[in-house]
Amino acid sequence: MINPKADFFFEKADKWQKEFEQLRKLIDSCGLNEEVKWGVPCYTFEDRNIVLIHGFKEYCAMLFHKGALLSDPEGILIQQTANVQAARQIRFTSLKEIRELAPVLKQYVYEAIEVERAGIAVPYKKAEEFAVAEEFQQQLDSQPKLKKAFEALTPGRQRGYLLFFAAPKQSKTRAARVEKYIPIILGGKGLND
Numbered sequence: 120m121i122n123p124k125a126d127f128f129f130e131k132a133d134k135w136q137k138e139f140e141q142l143r144k145l146i147d148s149c150g151l152n153e154e155v156k157w158g159v160p161c162y163t164f165e166d167r168n169i170v171l172i173h174g175f176k177e178y179c180a181m182l183f184h185k186g187a188l189l190s191d192p193e194g195i196l197i198q199q200t201a202n203v204q205a206a207r208q209i210r211f212t213s214l215k216e217i218r219e220l221a222p223v224l225k226q227y228v229y230e231a232i233e234v235e236r237a238g239i240a241v242p243y244k245k246a247e248e249f250a251v252a253e254e255f256q257q258q259l260d261s262q263p264k265l266k267k268a269f270e271a272l273t274p275g276r277q278r279g280y281l282l283f284f285a286a287p288k289q290s291k292t293r294a295a296r297v298e299k300y301i302p303i304i305l306g307g308k309g310l311n312d
Contacts, residue, residue, distance in 0.1 A: 122153040125160040128172075135179035141217045142172050142181060149228040162228075169231045180208040183227065185241055188234050193223055202282055205241040245274065252284040254294040258301065268305045276309035283310055 121143070132139050143160065147153065151162035151169055161171040168184040183189060186196050186207025196207035209224065211217050217224070251259075259266045269277065280300065287293045300310070 120152050121147055122155070122160075125153050125155050128155070128158075128160055132174065134176075135174040137214050138179045138211055138217055139172055139174065141214055142179070142211075145217070145221055145224055146170060146172070146181075146228060149225055149232070151228070151232070164232050164235050167235045169235060170228060178210040178212050180210045181224065181227075182206050182208050183231050185231065185234050185239070187241055188239055189227060189230050191227075193220075195220075195223070196227075204243050243274070244278075249278060249281040250285050251281060252293045252297065254290060255281075255284045255297045258297055262301075265301060265304060268307060271307065272304070272309060276312075279310040280304065 125143075129136065129139050129143065143153070146162050149162075151164055154161050154163055156168070156171070159171050159173045162169050170184065171182050173180055173182060183196070183206065185205050187198075187205050189196060189207065191207075195209050197210060198207055209220075209227070259269065269280070272280075284293055284296055284300075287296065303310075303312075
């Protein structure tokens, strides 16, 4: 169901306006509810996120929240980065592409609804399966309070820190990040809290 609260997204779009409108119509025809989450149209089934529409410089996309669980017979789902576990995108660079793929896109939406209806969960990697930056491991080893505080965080917050600390190429940058966030971890907060 189209939600007037999402109209701003479609009206303000410069680059992908026609493509966004086409995707909106297509998804609406699948019987999902349109909401606004993360500043973009998000389509839900029984209050659970199914797919959203978003745009980038080079493409616009449908992002399936549990896309990793979809069968993807057309081979069109894309994992944005190596660290994205559940979501998958279908990218578009033209209105023509969307129109040509419309029947396929609807099938993907219907399959995503069935995944939600069945209550299937994405098997996320556990925090201990992620690499720990050497600079952070040294701090954990030398500060038992820090280790205890880190282990008390939710798995998602732990993953967030591990990915953030491991991302820089230079040890100096990794060490600076770790040092900056030690007080926040000790305070029981996540990276973005």
